[in-house]
Amino acid sequence: MALPESKTEMSPKARRAALLGAMFLMATSAIGPGFITQTTEFTVQIGAAFAFAIVVSILVDIAVQLNVWRVIGVTGMRAQELGNKVLPGVGWFLAVLVFIGGMVFNIGNIAGTGLGVNAMLGADAKIGGAISAVIAILIFLSKKAGMALDRIVVLLGAIMILLMLYVAIVAAPPVGDALRNVVLPEKIDFLIITTLIGGTVGGYITYAGAHRMIDSGTSGIEHIKSISNTSVLAIIVTGVMRVLLFLAILGVVAGGVVLASDNKAAEAFGHAAGDIGIRAFGIILWAAALTSVIGAAYTSVSFITKQTTSERTRNLITVAFIAVCGVIYLLLGKAPATLLIFAGAFNGLILPVGFAVLLWVAWRRRDLMGGYKYPKFLLTVGVLAWLLSVFLGWNSLTGLAALWQA
Numbered sequence: 001m002a003l004p005e006s007k008t009e010m011s012p013k014a015r016r017a018a019l020l021g022a023m024f025l026m027a028t029s030a031i032g033p034g035f036i037t038q039t040t041e042f043t044v045q046i047g048a049a050f051a052f053a054i055v056v057s058i059l060v061d062i063a064v065q066l067n068v069w070r071v072i073g074v075t076g077m078r079a080q081e082l083g084n085k086v087l088p089g090v091g092w093f094l095a096v097l098v099f100i101g102g103m104v105f106n107i108g109n110i111a112g113t114g115l116g117v118n119a120m121l122g123a124d125a126k127i128g129g130a131i132s133a134v135i136a137i138l139i140f141l142s143k144k145a146g147m148a149l150d151r152i153v154v155l156l157g158a159i160m161i162l163l164m165l166y167v168a169i170v171a172a173p174p175v176g177d178a179l180r181n182v183v184l185p186e187k188i189d190f191l192i193i194t195t196l197i198g199g200t201v202g203g204y205i206t207y208a209g210a211h212r213m214i215d216s217g218t219s220g221i222e223h224i225k226s227i228s229n230t231s232v233l234a235i236i237v238t239g240v241m242r243v244l245l246f247l248a249i250l251g252v253v254a255g256g257v258v259l260a261s262d263n264k265a266a267e268a269f270g271h272a273a274g275d276i277g278i279r280a281f282g283i284i285l286w287a288a289a290l291t292s293v294i295g296a297a298y299t300s301v302s303f304i305t306k307q308t309t310s311e312r313t314r315n316l317i318t319v320a321f322i323a324v325c326g327v328i329y330l331l332l333g334k335a336p337a338t339l340l341i342f343a344g345a346f347n348g349l350i351l352p353v354g355f356a357v358l359l360w361v362a363w364r365r366r367d368l369m370g371g372y373k374y375p376k377f378l379l380t381v382g383v384l385a386w387l388l389s390v391f392l393g394w395n396s397l398t399g400l401a402a403l404w405q406a
Contacts, residue, residue, distance in 0.1 A: 010217050018216035019230045021150025024157045026065070026209025027237040029295030030200045031160065031288045033112030038199055039242055040265040042192050043249040048177040050192070050246055052185035057196035058239040060385055062232055064201045064355065065209075067382040069231035071358040072210040075368050076219035079207050080303050083357045085368060094354050095303040097346045102204045102300030104343035106325040109292040111334045116286025119266055120279055126330060132286065133326035136293045140315045140322070146216060149294060156287040157237065163280045164244040171251025171272040178250065198392045200238055203347030204299040206354060209234050211302045221372050248272060297321050348396020351389040359386055 010018065043050050068079075075082060080098075083091030110129045117128025142148040213219070213227065245265075252268040253259065261267045265285075269277035301318045359382050362374040 015218055015223075015226070017150065018218060019213060019226060020154055022209045022213040022216065022218075023230045023234040023237065024153040025149070025212045025291075025295050025298070026205065026231075026234040027241070028153045028157045028160075028288070028291035029205045029208040029299070030238045031157075031241050032109055032292035033115070033285065033289050034108075035199060035242070036245065036265050036285060036288060038195060039245045040249050040259075040268065042189075042196075043246050044253060044259055044264060046187050046189060046192070047253060048174065048181045048250060049185045049187040049189075050250075051178040051181040051243075052188060053193045053196060054239065054242055054246060055182050056193050057200060058235060060193075060197050060388060061201050061235045061238070063381045063385040064197075064206070064351075064389075065231040065235055066228060066378060067362065067385070068206055068355070068358055069210045069213065069227050070224065070374075070378070071362050071369075072207070072214060073219050073223065073227035074221055074370065074372050075361065076214055077368070078211055078214070078302060078307065079354050079357065081307075082361050082368065083354070086357050086360055086365065090353070090357060094350065094357070097350050097353070098204050098207075098303045099300045101343040101346035101350065102296045103321065103325060104339045105203070105347075106293055106296045106300075106322070107329050107332070107339075108334065109289050109296060110326055110329045112289030113286050113293065114329075116282050116284075116289055118282070120282025120286055126333065128286075129329055130326060132290050132293065133322055133329070136290060136297065136322050137319050139294065140297075140318045145315050146311065149212075149298065150216075153291050153294060156291050160284050160287050161237075161241060161244065163284050164241060164248065167269055167272050167277055167280055168244045168248040168251070170277070171248045171268075172255075173247040173251030174254050175247065177254070178247065194388070194392050194395070196242075197388065198348065198351070198396070200235070201351065202392070203350050204296055204303075206351055207302075208295045208299040211299055215302065215307070221370060293322065293325075297325075345396045348393040352386065352393040355382070355386050355389055359383060 042053065046053075071082070072079065077085070080091035080095045083094050085091075110133050111125070113132030114125035114127075114129030117123050117132065118125045121128075139145065139148050139152055209231070213230070218227065249259075249265065249268045252271045255271075257268070257271050259267050266278060266281045269281035271277070273280065297318050301314055301321055305314050305317065359379065361368050362379055362382070366372065366374075
C-alpha cells in the first residue's frame with residue numbers, strides 16, 4: 001500500500017515553519033493552568049528533589065511522543081483514522097473521549113485566561129475570559145488561520161519562556177541542589193512522576209502536535225528525521241518551561257518563604273520580583289491558558305472531522321467549539337468539579353487506548369506504514385511507556401469511583 005502523499009508541495013522554509021508551529025502547539029497545549037499549579041505544588045512539597053521527577057517525566061514523554069509522531073507522520077493518518085483501520089469503532093471511541101474531555105478542560109482553560117488577565121491588569125476574570133475566548137475565535141476566523149495559529153503559539157510560547165527565565169534568575173534558586181537531586185534525589189515520589197507524565201502527554205495533548213503536523217502537509221518516510229527531531233524538541237520546550245518554573249518557585253521556598261495562599265505561584269512570583277513578578281505571572285498564566293484553549297479546540301475538532309474536510313469547515317466547527325465553552329464558562333464561572341473528574345478519567349483512558357493502536361500499527365501493520373520497517377528499539381521503549389500509561393489510566397478511573405461514592 002502506497003503512503004498518502006502530502007497535500008501540497010512545500011518549500012523547505014515553509015515546512016520548517018509548519019513543523020515549528022506543530023512543535024509549539026504540542027508544547028503550549030501541555031503548558032496550561034494545571035501545569036503551573038502542579039509544578040508549583042510539587043516544588044513546595046518536595047523542594048529540590050522535584051528535579052529528579054522532572055527529568056524522569058521528560059524521558060518518558062520523549063518515548064511516547066517519538067512513537068506517536070513517527071507513526072502518524074509516516075502513515076499520514078490521524079489517530080482515530082488509524083484506530084478504525086486496526087479495529088472498526090476504536091477510532092470513534094477515541095474521538096468521543098478526546099472531544100468530551102477537550103470540551104470540559106477547555107472551560108477550565110478559558111477560566112485560566114480570565115485569572116491571568118485579572119493578575120495582569122486587575123480586570124474582572126469573567127471579562128478577561130470572554131475577551132480571551134474572542135481572541136481565540138478570531139484566530140480561527142482569519143483567512144490564513146493555519147499560519148495565524150502557528151505564529152501565535154510560537155510567539156506566546158517564546159514570551160512565556162523569556163518571562164519565566166527572568167523570574168527564575170531574580171529568584172536566585174539553589175541550582176546546585178537541584179542538579180545534585182537529578183542524580184541523587186533526596187526523595188523519589190512515583191505518584192508525582194506519573195502525574196507529570198499524564199499532564200504532559202495525556203488526553204488530547206498526545207496528538208496535538210502530530211495532527212497539526214500532517215494537517216500542515218508534512219508526512220511520509222522521507223521526513224522521518226525532521227518529524228522525530230521536532231517531536232523531541234516539543235517535549236524539551238515543555239521541559240524547559242517546567243524547569244524554569246520549578247527554579248523560580250524553588251528560589252522563593254529555599255529562601256524561607258512559606259507559600260500559604262490559594263494561588264501559590266502568583267504569591268511566589270510576587271515574593272521573587274514584587275509587582276513586576278505578579279504582572280509577569282499574569283502574562284504567563286494568560287498565555288499558557290490561551291494556547292491551551294487553541295490547542296484543545298484544534299485537536300478536539302481534528303478528531304471529529306476528516307482530512308478531506310475543508311479547512312474553512314474545520315475552522316468554523318472550531319469556532320463553535322470555543323464559543324460553546326466560553327458561554328458555559330460565563331454561565332458557571334468555572335468547569336464544575338464533577339465534570340473535571342469525569343474529563344480526567346477520559347484523559348486517563350485516551351493515552352493507553354490511542355497509544356496501543358499506534359504501537360500495533362508500528363508492529364503489525366506495515367501495510368499502513370507503506371512497508372516501513374519500524375525500529376525495534378523505539379517499539380520496545382514505546383511498549384514500556386504504554387505499560388506506564390495503563391497504570392496511569394487505572395489510577396484515573398479511581399477518580400470516577402470516588403465520584404460515585406460521594
